[in-house]
Amino acid sequence: MKANPLQYADFGKGKTAVLLFFNPSLRTRLSTEKAAYNLGMSVMTMNAAQGWKLEFEDNVVMKSDKAEHIREAAQVISQYADVIGIRTFPSLTDRAKDYEDAILYKLIKYATVPVVSLESAIRHPLQSLTDALTISEHQPRYRPKVVLTWAPHPRNLPQAVANSFAEWMLAWDAVDLTITHPKGYELYKGFTAGASITHDQKAAFEGADFIYAKNWSSYHDYGKNPKQDLDWMITGDKMALTNAGKFIHCLPVRRNVVVADEVLNSAASLAIEQANNRTYAAQAVLYELLHSK
Amino acid sequence: MKANPLQYADFGKGKTAVLLFFNPSLRTRLSTEKAAYNLGMSVMTMNAAQGWKLEFEDNVVMKSDKAEHIREAAQVISQYADVIGIRTFPSLTDRAKDYEDAILYKLIKYATVPVVSLESAIRHPLQSLTDALTISEHQPRYRPKVVLTWAPHPRNLPQAVANSFAEWMLAWDAVDLTITHPKGYELYKGFTAGASITHDQKAAFEGADFIYAKNWSSYHDYGKNPKQDLDWMITGDKMALTNAGKFIHCLPVRRNVVVADEVLNSAASLAIEQANNRTYAAQAVLYELLHSK
Amino acid sequence: MKANPLQYADFGKGKTAVLLFFNPSLRTRLSTEKAAYNLGMSVMTMNAAQGWKLEFEDNVVMKSDKAEHIREAAQVISQYADVIGIRTFPSLTDRAKDYEDAILYKLIKYATVPVVSLESAIRHPLQSLTDALTISEHQPRYRPKVVLTWAPHPRNLPQAVANSFAEWMLAWDAVDLTITHPKGYELYKGFTAGASITHDQKAAFEGADFIYAKNWSSYHDYGKNPKQDLDWMITGDKMALTNAGKFIHCLPVRRNVVVADEVLNSAASLAIEQANNRTYAAQAVLYELLHSK
Numbered sequence: 001m002k003a004n005p006l007q008y009a010d011f012g013k014g015k016t017a018v019l020l021f022f023n024p025s026l027r028t029r030l031s032t033e034k035a036a037y038n039l040g041m042s043v044m045t046m047n048a049a050q051g052w053k054l055e056f057e058d059n060v061v062m063k064s065d066k067a068e069h070i071r072e073a074a075q076v077i078s079q080y081a082d083v084i085g086i087r088t089f090p091s092l093t094d095r096a097k098d099y100e101d102a103i104l105y106k107l108i109k110y111a112t113v114p115v116v117s118l119e120s121a122i123r124h125p126l127q128s129l130t131d132a133l134t135i136s137e138h139q140p141r142y143r144p145k146v147v148l149t150w151a152p153h154p155r156n157l158p159q160a161v162a163n164s165f166a167e168w169m170l171a172w173d174a175v176d177l178t179i180t181h182p183k184g185y186e187l188y189k190g191f192t193a194g195a196s197i198t199h200d201q202k203a204a205f206e207g208a209d210f211i212y213a214k215n216w217s218s219y220h221d222y223g224k225n226p227k228q229d230l231d232w233m234i235t236g237d238k239m240a241l242t243n244a245g246k247f248i249h250c251l252p253v254r255r256n257v258v259v260a261d262e263v264l265n266s267a268a269s270l271a272i273e274q275a276n277n278r279t280y281a282a283q284a285v286l287y288e289l290l291h292s293k
Numbered sequence: 294m295k296a297n298p299l300q301y302a303d304f305g306k307g308k309t310a311v312l313l314f315f316n317p318s319l320r321t322r323l324s325t326e327k328a329a330y331n332l333g334m335s336v337m338t339m340n341a342a343q344g345w346k347l348e349f350e351d352n353v354v355m356k357s358d359k360a361e362h363i364r365e366a367a368q369v370i371s372q373y374a375d376v377i378g379i380r381t382f383p384s385l386t387d388r389a390k391d392y393e394d395a396i397l398y399k400l401i402k403y404a405t406v407p408v409v410s411l412e413s414a415i416r417h418p419l420q421s422l423t424d425a426l427t428i429s430e431h432q433p434r435y436r437p438k439v440v441l442t443w444a445p446h447p448r449n450l451p452q453a454v455a456n457s458f459a460e461w462m463l464a465w466d467a468v469d470l471t472i473t474h475p476k477g478y479e480l481y482k483g484f485t486a487g488a489s490i491t492h493d494q495k496a497a498f499e500g501a502d503f504i505y506a507k508n509w510s511s512y513h514d515y516g517k518n519p520k521q522d523l524d525w526m527i528t529g530d531k532m533a534l535t536n537a538g539k540f541i542h543c544l545p546v547r548r549n550v551v552v553a554d555e556v557l558n559s560a561a562s563l564a565i566e567q568a569n570n571r572t573y574a575a576q577a578v579l580y581e582l583l584h585s586k
Numbered sequence: 587m588k589a590n591p592l593q594y595a596d597f598g599k600g601k602t603a604v605l606l607f608f609n610p611s612l613r614t615r616l617s618t619e620k621a622a623y624n625l626g627m628s629v630m631t632m633n634a635a636q637g638w639k640l641e642f643e644d645n646v647v648m649k650s651d652k653a654e655h656i657r658e659a660a661q662v663i664s665q666y667a668d669v670i671g672i673r674t675f676p677s678l679t680d681r682a683k684d685y686e687d688a689i690l691y692k693l694i695k696y697a698t699v700p701v702v703s704l705e706s707a708i709r710h711p712l713q714s715l716t717d718a719l720t721i722s723e724h725q726p727r728y729r730p731k732v733v734l735t736w737a738p739h740p741r742n743l744p745q746a747v748a749n750s751f752a753e754w755m756l757a758w759d760a761v762d763l764t765i766t767h768p769k770g771y772e773l774y775k776g777f778t779a780g781a782s783i784t785h786d787q788k789a790a791f792e793g794a795d796f797i798y799a800k801n802w803s804s805y806h807d808y809g810k811n812p813k814q815d816l817d818w819m820i821t822g823d824k825m826a827l828t829n830a831g832k833f834i835h836c837l838p839v840r841r842n843v844v845v846a847d848e849v850l851n852s853a854a855s856l857a858i859e860q861a862n863n864r865t866y867a868a869q870a871v872l873y874e875l876l877h878s879k
Contacts (some may be wrong), residue, residue: 014302016327016330018323026632027662029630030604030666033628034602034628034666037628038600042326042327044323044326044327046322060548060549061548061550062548063447063547063550064447067547068319068544068545068546069546069548072544072545072557072564073319075565075568076544076565077323079572080327251662252653252654254649255641255646255647255648255657256645256646256648261645271658272658272661275662275665276665279665306595307624309620309623311616335619335623337616337619345612352842353841354841354842354843355842356740356840356843361838361839362841364841365837365839365858366838368861369612369858369861372858372862372865373616373617373862373865
């Protein structure tokens with residue numbers, strides 16, 4: 001897909017992707033639309049902000065402000081689409097509910113066409129596929145050392161990117177994964193079991209081939225993000241501890257909070273190239289889903 | 294169009310539909326866009342929520358918040374479009390004005406390309422064409438008994454769907470139409486003259502082949518919707534009175550308010566299939582309008 | 587492009603325009619999208635209102651509500667686009683900053699594909715190209731007299747359209763340009779040097795072949811628009827002073843504030859035809875930028 005993005009430009013003729021954004025998006029929206037266009041598909045994008053609210057609970061008397069049930073919406077949209085993409089967001093207040101990923105799974109349950117997660121409450125698989133592609137393109141050696149490091153951020157963010165990154169790297173089993181974060185930011189063990197985990201960021205960076213930086217809010221003190229100092233920011237000094245390591249971030253990134261300018265502006269940063277890979281990851285997934293249909 | 298949606302996939306090449314939504318839409322937007330794509334057209338969709346306000350009054354000194362007159366907007370958009378679709382909404386406070394359907398007719402007056410109503414203040418013709426298609430596909434006998442029944446809803450809704458349904462069924466003259474609703478919910482006689490009208494919902498359901506359920510607010514106590522109890526909800530018991538009748542609703546539908554889960558989830562419900570027909574109805578209209586141009 | 591809009595309908599196959607609107611738009615959005623479609627391109631349009639805020643300052647600790655730096659956004663979007671269009675808007679409070687046109691130039695600096703201004707803080711070049719096209723189509727004689735006249739408006743508007751019109755007419759050097767406005771509404775001399783400038787609107791209109799009307803707020807008492815009476819409105823009496831002059835406005839226009847109905851509805855008005863030319867101006871620019879790439 002990356003070597004020749006338009007090789008399947010006629011493949012998707014007459015096929016339509018419907019993309020549903022319950023949360024705004026720049027990269028995911030543009031790269032997924034671009035992927036669909038590269039495959040010759042049509043795209044219809046809905047932003048929930050444009051005024052529709054769905055009911056996700058069953059057996060409910062629908063007298064609230066929610067005009068439609070996911071059951072109808074999923075079946076109806078399926079008839080206009082060959083594939084549905086959906087972005088949802090966690091509450092960050094009700095962990096049990098967020099970790100059920102109910103909106104995504106209800107859509108999958110009722111849809112009659114394939115559904116692609118464009119980031120759900122707890123996972124971001126298209127990002128992780130992109131991460132694996134980027135790492136495989138740049139790996140300097142067999143089983144490179146990959147470090148997922150927590151970094152500061154002024155807002156309370158989901159754990160989705162970190163969860164999926166850990167899950168995919170471990171399942172891929174082509175890298176050695178170390179996760180480092182301050183105490184209190186432990187991720188759900190269901191995603192991280194098998195990784196080396198340490199609270200010592202500098203020790204983690206030693207000999208690393210890839211530094212994957214991301215903020216996430218606490219899983220245990222759910223949704224909270226108490227650590228607001230910048231001790232864990234990724235700096236040039238810390239990068240100097242690595243094995244000429246590459247810096248990766250899924251973007252958007254807060255400069256001089258998550259990462260210092262000196263790192264993001266350096267040749268070691270793969271952040272921009274990584275964003276480009278989003279298109280090809282999405283394109284591969286759309287092709288695979290529609291090819292096998 | 295339904296048997297082979299892509300048979301005219303080259304017909305609309307180089308042609309553009311501009312869709313103007315003064316009110317949000319899921320089904321109408323997606324099905325009309327899909328119809329245009331099936332015909333090979335381009336689509337440009339504008340949501341009024343994105344920040345433009347039009348002046349519809351003539352001879353006015355435009356010092357309000359309305360930046361543009363419909364007269365210019367209609368002529369300008371016509372130059373970018375081969376067909377214009379527009380969704381408007383009634384005030385539900387000024388009946389005389391709503392029933393003039395001024396926004397739609399001013400657009401038609403000044404536009405220089407065909408205009409398609411995507412639901413206006415008082416009519417929803419693309420929905421009615423879909424209704425006729427669905428009924429014709431499922432009719433068990435010559436001149437089936439079709440019942441348009443009022444159903445409860447927590448909000449104050451337009452009469453548009455009910456008005457158009459009555460108007461089209463009577464003009465089509467291929468079914469026997471009965472309309473049933475509580476006292477005070479009489480529709481405008483200009484749309485219903487010729488139908489059997491009763492306040493006895495159960496009597497209406499007896500022997501019915503199709504139950505078409507829809508809430509509408511009062512035409513006489515204009516825009517009000519006082520009846521908030523659920524006596525008129527469509528239930529399995531009521532459906533049992535019919536001639537193995539099919540249930541139709543234009544969606545979105547409030548579960549367990551308009552209709553009980555047991556009906557909507559049953560094999561008797563055509564609501565999902567009906568929504569699919571929206572695409573082909575829109576496709577037929579777009580083709581016809583552009584073919585004859 | 588105008589004689590045969592679809593002559594390059596295969597030129598843009600597989601190419602994508604990304605359009606970024608930091609301010610809402612009707613004409614510019616639709617005409618630019620239409621231009622791209624006429625060239626066979628795909629279009630992805632982002633409205634800032636959909637929820638993304640960019641940081642434009644360098645060396646900043648990004649702890650505000652701005653989630654992404656223009657530096658990343660520009661580079662990332664460039665990877666999804668063959669050309670980027672951007673609409674920005676002035677603050678109308680900080681003249682020095684507005685006249686740096688920082689957002690546009692930062693995008694140009696960091697983007698790796700061509701950037702087209704869809705109106706910036708201080709210029710609207712696609713409008714001016716359209717203006718030149720419209721004037722050249724209708725000019726009754728060699729070096730026609732073109733009058734740019736200020737007109738009243740209830741809001742405080744940018745100087746962008748007037749600035750660019752003056753700049754382009756003077757650089758084109760195919761017309762004689764007169765600018766007329768009330769005292770206090772002098773434009774930045776960097777754009778107007780070489781034009782005849784007068785505070786006597788009627789004198790300016792005498793013998794004019796084209797009247798180009800536009801409100802702008804004050805450059806000197808920056809962003810203010812104190813003159814709210816309608817003395818400067820374009821009326822039939824004033825048009826009678828011209829050499830059977832044509833009336834042009836870029837739209838949207840406030841009827842009976844900027845211009846009287848009698849003028850806008852007359853055969854002398856080129857406002858609608860002018861809006862049509864927006865498509866071909868955009869198409870020519872997109873073709874030129876992508877052709878030479």
